[in-house]
Amino acid sequence: MNQLRGACIIGQSGGPTSVINASALGVIETALKSDAITQVLGAEHGIKGVLNDRLFDMGLEDPQELALLKYTPSSALGSCRYKMAGPEVDDTDYKRILEVFKKHDVRYFFYNGGNDSMDTCNKISKYMQSVGYECRVMGVPKAIDNDLWGTDHCPGFASAAKYIATSMMEIYHDVHVYDTGMIAVVEIMGRHAGWLAGASALASAYGAGPDLIYLPEVDFDMEQFIDDVKRVYEQTGNCIVAVSEGIHYKDGRFVSEAKVAANDGFGHAQLGGLAALLAEILKRETGAKVRGIELNLLQRCGAHLASKTDMEESYLAGRVAVESAVHGISDKMIGFVREVVGGQYCCQTKLISLADVANTEKKVPRKWINAAGNGVERPFINYVLPLIQGEPDLPRQDSLPRFCHLKKILAK
Amino acid sequence: MNQLRGACIIGQSGGPTSVINASALGVIETALKSDAITQVLGAEHGIKGVLNDRLFDMGLEDPQELALLKYTPSSALGSCRYKMAGPEVDDTDYKRILEVFKKHDVRYFFYNGGNDSMDTCNKISKYMQSVGYECRVMGVPKAIDNDLWGTDHCPGFASAAKYIATSMMEIYHDVHVYDTGMIAVVEIMGRHAGWLAGASALASAYGAGPDLIYLPEVDFDMEQFIDDVKRVYEQTGNCIVAVSEGIHYKDGRFVSEAKVAANDGFGHAQLGGLAALLAEILKRETGAKVRGIELNLLQRCGAHLASKTDMEESYLAGRVAVESAVHGISDKMIGFVREVVGGQYCCQTKLISLADVANTEKKVPRKWINAAGNGVERPFINYVLPLIQGEPDLPRQDSLPRFCHLKKILAK
Numbered sequence: 001m002n003q004l005r006g007a008c009i010i011g012q013s014g015g016p017t018s019v020i021n022a023s024a025l026g027v028i029e030t031a032l033k034s035d036a037i038t039q040v041l042g043a044e045h046g047i048k049g050v051l052n053d054r055l056f057d058m059g060l061e062d063p064q065e066l067a068l069l070k071y072t073p074s075s076a077l078g079s080c081r082y083k084m085a086g087p088e089v090d091d092t093d094y095k096r097i098l099e100v101f102k103k104h105d106v107r108y109f110f111y112n113g114g115n116d117s118m119d120t121c122n123k124i125s126k127y128m129q130s131v132g133y134e135c136r137v138m139g140v141p142k143a144i145d146n147d148l149w150g151t152d153h154c155p156g157f158a159s160a161a162k163y164i165a166t167s168m169m170e171i172y173h174d175v176h177v178y179d180t181g182m183i184a185v186v187e188i189m190g191r192h193a194g195w196l197a198g199a200s201a202l203a204s205a206y207g208a209g210p211d212l213i214y215l216p217e218v219d220f221d222m223e224q225f226i227d228d229v230k231r232v233y234e235q236t237g238n239c240i241v242a243v244s245e246g247i248h249y250k251d252g253r254f255v256s257e258a259k260v261a262a263n264d265g266f267g268h269a270q271l272g273g274l275a276a277l278l279a280e281i282l283k284r285e286t287g288a289k290v291r292g293i294e295l296n297l298l299q300r301c302g303a304h305l306a307s308k309t310d311m312e313e314s315y316l317a318g319r320v321a322v323e324s325a326v327h328g329i330s331d332k333m334i335g336f337v338r339e340v341v342g343g344q345y346c347c348q349t350k351l352i353s354l355a356d357v358a359n360t361e362k363k364v365p366r367k368w369i370n371a372a373g374n375g376v377e378r379p380f381i382n383y384v385l386p387l388i389q390g391e392p393d394l395p396r397q398d399s400l401p402r403f404c405h406l407k408k409i410l411a412k
Numbered sequence: 413m414n415q416l417r418g419a420c421i422i423g424q425s426g427g428p429t430s431v432i433n434a435s436a437l438g439v440i441e442t443a444l445k446s447d448a449i450t451q452v453l454g455a456e457h458g459i460k461g462v463l464n465d466r467l468f469d470m471g472l473e474d475p476q477e478l479a480l481l482k483y484t485p486s487s488a489l490g491s492c493r494y495k496m497a498g499p500e501v502d503d504t505d506y507k508r509i510l511e512v513f514k515k516h517d518v519r520y521f522f523y524n525g526g527n528d529s530m531d532t533c534n535k536i537s538k539y540m541q542s543v544g545y546e547c548r549v550m551g552v553p554k555a556i557d558n559d560l561w562g563t564d565h566c567p568g569f570a571s572a573a574k575y576i577a578t579s580m581m582e583i584y585h586d587v588h589v590y591d592t593g594m595i596a597v598v599e600i601m602g603r604h605a606g607w608l609a610g611a612s613a614l615a616s617a618y619g620a621g622p623d624l625i626y627l628p629e630v631d632f633d634m635e636q637f638i639d640d641v642k643r644v645y646e647q648t649g650n651c652i653v654a655v656s657e658g659i660h661y662k663d664g665r666f667v668s669e670a671k672v673a674a675n676d677g678f679g680h681a682q683l684g685g686l687a688a689l690l691a692e693i694l695k696r697e698t699g700a701k702v703r704g705i706e707l708n709l710l711q712r713c714g715a716h717l718a719s720k721t722d723m724e725e726s727y728l729a730g731r732v733a734v735e736s737a738v739h740g741i742s743d744k745m746i747g748f749v750r751e752v753v754g755g756q757y758c759c760q761t762k763l764i765s766l767a768d769v770a771n772t773e774k775k776v777p778r779k780w781i782n783a784a785g786n787g788v789e790r791p792f793i794n795y796v797l798p799l800i801q802g803e804p805d806l807p808r809q810d811s812l813p814r815f816c817h818l819k820k821i822l823a824k
Contacts, residue, residue: 016589045591074585081590162811166716169813173486174713177428178493179457184709206812276688293708297596301586304578304717307811389811399574399719399801400618401581 004134005036006107008322009050010058011043013113013120014081016074017156018163018303019314020112020142021404024077025069026318027110027140028058036326037108041411045078046113047120051093053100057411068404070311071394073303076406079113084120087127094127101128101135104411108325112140112318114148118333119358125331138321139333139354142314144300146195149360150352151335155317156300158310158387161199163302164188164295165388168203168210171293172240181237183229183282183290187275189299190244192216193363195384196299197244198376202388205381211239216246217364218373220255225278226285228374233286245274304401308390313347320349333357338386345386416546417448418519420734421462422470423455424487425494425525425532429568430575430715431726432524432554433481433488433816438730439522439552440470440478448738449520453823457490458525459532463505465512469823480816482723483806485715488818491525496532499539506539513540513547516823520737524552524730526560530745531770537743550733551745551766554726556712558607561772562764563747567729568712570722570799573611575714576600576707577800580615580622583705584652593649595641595694595702599687601711603658604628605775607796608711610788612654614800617793623651628658629776630785632667637690638697640786645700657686716813720802725759732761745769750798757798 010027012020024042031040042056043049056077058066069076087094100106111121118139125137141148146157168186175184188197194215203209211232214220232239247255256274279292317334324332332351339346368380395402422439424432436454443452454468455461468489470478481488499506512518523533530551537549553560558569580598587596600609606627615621623644626632644651660666668686691704729746736744744763751758780792807814 016586048591072585073582075589076585078591079589165812167710167714169815170485170713170715171709173484173488173815174428174709177487177491179460179490202812206809207817208815273688276685291709293710294706296705297583297586297703298579298705298710301582302579303582385810391808391811396803397618398797399803400577400614403581403585403620405619 003036004107004136005038006105007039007041008037008108008110009041009043009055009106010077010110010112011046011049012075012077012079013046013111013117014079015114015144015300016079017142017144017300018073018159018306019156019311020074021069021072021076022311022314023112023140023142023155023318025066026315027112027322028066030319030322031108032059034322034326038105039411041104041106042077046080047082047084048080049078050100051096053103055104055411056406056408060409061407065404065406068395068402070315071303071392071401072404073301076404083116084123086123091127094124097124098128098131098133101133107135109135109137110140110318110321112142114141114143115359115361118354122331122354122358125354136325136330137354138325138330139357140317140321141333141335144196145190145193147193147361147363149357149362152338153336153387155310155314157195158384159303159306160189160196160299161202161384162307162388163299163305164196164199165202165209166305167295168200168242169206169208172203172208175238175240181233181288183233183239183241183286183288185241185243185275185278185282185290185292186210187243187245187273187292187294189295190216191246192361194244195364197242198364198380199384200242201376201381202384209240210242212374213242213376214244214247214374215364215369216244216248217366218369219250220247226282229282230286233288243274243278304394306392307388308392309387311392316349324351415448416519416548417450418517419451419453420449420520420522421453421455421467421518422489422522422524423458423461424489424491425458425523425529426491426554427526427556427712428486428491429554429556429712430485430571430718431568431723432486433484434723434726435524435552435554435567435730436489437478437481438727439524439734442731442734443520444471446734446738450517451823453516453518454489458492459494459496460492461490462512463508465515467516467823468818468820472821473819477816477818480807480814482727483715483804483813484815485713488816495528496535498535503539506536509536510540510543510545513545519547521547521549522552522733522737523549524554526553526555527771527773530766534743534766534770537766548737548742549766550737550742551769552729552733553745553747556608557602557605559605559773559775561769561774564750565748565799567722567726569607570796571715571718572601572608572711573614573796574719574800575711575717576608576611577614577621578717579707580612580654581618581620584615584620587650587652593645593700595645595651595653595698595700597653597655597687597690597694597702597704598622599655599657599685599704599706601707602628602656604773606656607776609654609656610776610792611796613788613793614796621652622654624786625654625788626656626659626786627776627781628656628660629778630781631662632659638694641694642698645698655686655690716806718804719800720804721799723804728761736763
């Protein structure tokens, strides 16, 4: 085995999740214990922290406080949305990264993010190879959207799914309180893939969920949508609808953009979101009481409803990334393989080439969506259910979450 | 003691809460055990269920399933918003109620609701007295708004407060992930009283909450609001604002209605709520990235974040209502008295005259709000904190809530 000694950097990138810090902790704790890794550096705001040489010395954190990262939502090191052009277009950033890597003797780079972040990883690794600087680069996945290619599922997805399913069951009870009837439109994250909106079907599977679900995988038809809702509302006196934020018409236009045209010039285009727009349309069409509900940021930061399975797997992805790199692996993202052992769900890791995963999106298979395109089928439920299992033992202080407070001491 | 034998009715009215069914269970379980009470009837949709003679025989429910009511949000018997005129104006409803009471030999009436429900209770009781029909009437309070007069606090408030404080801490973490800065405006329920918006300060007290809080108790000034937000945003790069839905200008106009005027005639007046409106205004004024977040129905049905203290006290209110009535008490609402015993919070019940509590609102004392009117003071935190303590042991099925399924068999 090629024992490569040097410092490592862990960075977080893209949209946060409830359990993204569990992955960071998996990297940090494993790296701190590794003989090969001489210093563990946390990049402030992802790759921006490398470019700015803003690197925290994670070895100076109190281990017990650090352990709280597992339960703390939303990229504790700070995140960024920084898309780097290839070095053949502009190598300024790459030169700077090399400079900072050399300064701190960085030989391991772990990047915790989604599609774009895997692209960043891949480019950095290729550049380092091209200039002959030995550095192992590993991707640690996260994506509430669950849209990363090559892995059974993505860390962060299941906790968001659990938040959505639980909230949907509670909303169901509230919506059914009055005898005057009500329609609720619940807007769920997912710009291009409908995994999260589909997860609301878990609530239906347990008797208290949406009647209709619309995913971006199926072209949206407003007339059909209105007919669907009217039918359920007339039959039952209520209707709960789950919609992906990314639903779009056949020509690709997002439904959420519809009001921009209607409101052109009046400056109110951004008021409310898709849920508010659809609620307004349904109000006019049905005369019913309609409420638009946007789950908003809460679905991706609601750590109090995290799935223990997701949290442990997120940690695992970070740990295995470090162990693999120390054992000579580079240019890979940690992926998950689902195994069923004695009827029990079991998750194994695998290594996926960064080049393969970068910028490819995994969508919900059409056969997992019903023929009418307004709900999901049983295989979808069977896919999600094992992932949301287990309640972590959340640290609390006076019955409120006790989240991690890092000292964030800059490395010299 | 006057031992009055007969059936009892439990009805639920007004907006639901996360723990309103804990109170119903307190009534039902205590009544089922009482020698004086011959049958326990649950009214479908509150007083409407009495008028329609839609009364469920709660004695036919499975006791173990019934016990799940404690953890199930949102008026399981169904609620209503039905305001009755006084019998001197129109006694049709009262005659009908008497008829149904006589049919089922109802001698105890328990009504679980807010201000309006206590008014209904009071009118029914006075009418029954005027026609010489012996019936004991008791109010069981609930109000997420915490605005009932004469009680230290209201069942349902603390669970909503805990949901808000916890969610606010999580939103805080999400908002601080990027270095590009962000403003978030979080809209919280409370039309006339700001207890719930104020409760968001719990999150701030634990280091991760709103910078600014606006309650309906203080007249809103848009210029001052914009200045406040700009100041915080310029100093820190971020700003989180909590607003009561009921904030209003000096002349009484709700801020949430402002866009109606601006949009007059275009039919988009109802798109989005107060958060969306304020977010739009701040976007224009600051150029920052601004997100409007409406906690919506979730704050009043998020039973997974219920306060155990609140849940137990809600049950207690129901139990004591039955015990008091059986012991000869009538025309009272159960209220709470706060006691501190050996430094520990302790809650006692008291009886409050229905006539006193009906239609009176309790607001946040001005001295508990800071001088600038954009935050709350320590006494507010000290008031709320004991109420949110404790996590109930929530029944789950496959890591999702296991809510109560009632058979709802109509009484003959």
